[in-house]
Amino acid sequence: MTFAEEFTQALRHQRTLMKHRPDRLRIRLLIYLIWMLGFGFFFAGIHGLQYGRLGTWHWWRHDVPGHLVVSACVTACFFLAFRGFEKLAPQRWLDTVVAWRDWRAGLFYTGTSVACSAVGVVIGLAAVDLVWATPGWYRALANPGFWGQFLGISAFISLLIGLRYRARWKHEQLQARVTEAQLKLLQGQIEPHFLFNTLANVQSLIDFDPPRAKLMLERFTDYLRASLGQLRGDSTTLSQEFAMLEAYLALMQLRMGERLRVEVHLPAELGGIELPPLLAQPLVxxxxxxxxxxxxxxxxxxxxxxxxxxxxxxxxxxxxxxxDAPRRRGGNGLALENIRARLTARYGPAAGLELLPCAAGGTLARIQIPLPTPAP
Incomplete structure (x- = not known):
């Protein structure tokens, strides 16, 4: 992963709440440094324009360093407040806040941000007076005009952030609809040669082995019932997924006979877990x-x-x-990439698919999906 990709990924992670951040510390510190410099120079510029000394020696000597100190205190308050909430709050609280896509999210982030900014400004002004030996921070805090300006700027920044979050949520909703449409298209594609071969096998067995033809048709009906039932929804349960796989494997056993041996193991406590449908069948x-x-x-x-x-x-x-064996036909890589894309769309980078060689020969395909933290 390049530096730009790692930095972009860290920025995306900054927009959500998570207990364990996967980004390197130096990347996160760089983001905080950019925030501190950006807000410091922004408010120093406003202050310089207000008093007519933007770009002067006094502005560079006193205003810019003072605003950088205040910005550093505000950034530290943001870090301590949000990181403390991530670490101390139960995971279900974080999941609830992340799931908000309405006024509650705006109220939470805006209220917390304004409170952190106010505390950071008070601490920052006290630090500026302590360093520059100019005890006047209490006069600024007692000035209603100062707090009016502070609230006005906070409201403006909160509005911009709210519009940015709204645009991102709309983009996520649109992307989710596109992914859902692609998923339904994939789920609706039952391989034609598989259907034709199964029906041809049934037809050939009708005259020579009617009981086996009847059994194959029953297994084929079970498979269609299980798979088409999953096509109607965006999610299924693990028990339903395994029921569909068992119907498919039973059908394949009738085709291959004793050449195919099957082992299926699903712990009962995992049967109710929800996941996207038809994830494992391409692997089988x-x-x-x-x-x-x-x-x-x-x-x-x-x-x-x-x-x-x-x-x-x-x-x-x-x-x-x-x-290492040669592929019999194309499409294997496409199916695997499709599974990976669906996992990423639903779960993010925490989910994945890997193919591993087995020591005794053969292949192990493993899907990894993060499980939600159970409520106590």
Missing amino acids: ENAIHHGLEPKIEGGTVAVSARRVDGQLWIEVQDDGQGL
Whole structure:
């Protein structure tokens, strides 16, 4: 990751509340330094214009350093207030505030910011008088005009920040709609050759093995019922996802016979977890089509879910040809990138998909999804 990308990512993280910040300390300190210099010179410029000494020696010697000290105190108050809230407040409080997309978010951030600014200004003026030995900060604080100016500037900045947040929320909503449309398009695409092959197999078995043809048709109906049921919503539960996978694997077992062995493990306590639908099926399809079908003896595909360090791991493992084997047809990389894009759109950088080689041969595909912190 380049410096510009890391800096941009840190800026995005500054806009939300999180207990553990993944950005490097030097990047965060650089952001605070930019804020301090920006606000310091901004208010020093206003002060210089107000008293007609902008750019003069007195302005550079007294006004700019004094406003930088006040800005440093305000920045420190912001850091202590928001970082203290992130560290001390329960995670469910942070999740609630982050989920606000209305006047409550504006009231919280504006009220907290104005309070931090007021405390920082008082401390900063006291520090300026202490350094420059000009005891007049109490006269400034007792002046109604000073607080009127302070509230006016605070209201203006709060309005700009509110408009910026509103524009960002609208962009996020639009992006979510686009992602949802792409997701529904993906979910609505059932592979034609899979449908045709299954129906052709049923047709060929009707004359020679009617019981097996009937069973295959039942399994095919179970699979369609499970998968189409998930297409109607934006989320599903892990138990529903595994039910769809079991129906798909049962159908594939009828096609491959004893060449395909299946292992499915889902702990009961994880069945109610919500996630985007049809995340794991492309991984199971790849495991069978690219890993097991090319082998004469076939093999085993194992699907499991477990909780690891506050994350949900969904794993699809096979003992097939492995990652180095030639792909039988295109589209595998596209399907994997699609899964990664959906995970990022829903969960951000905390979620991901990785492919790992197995020591005994085959491939392990692992989806990692952050789990919400349970309420006490």
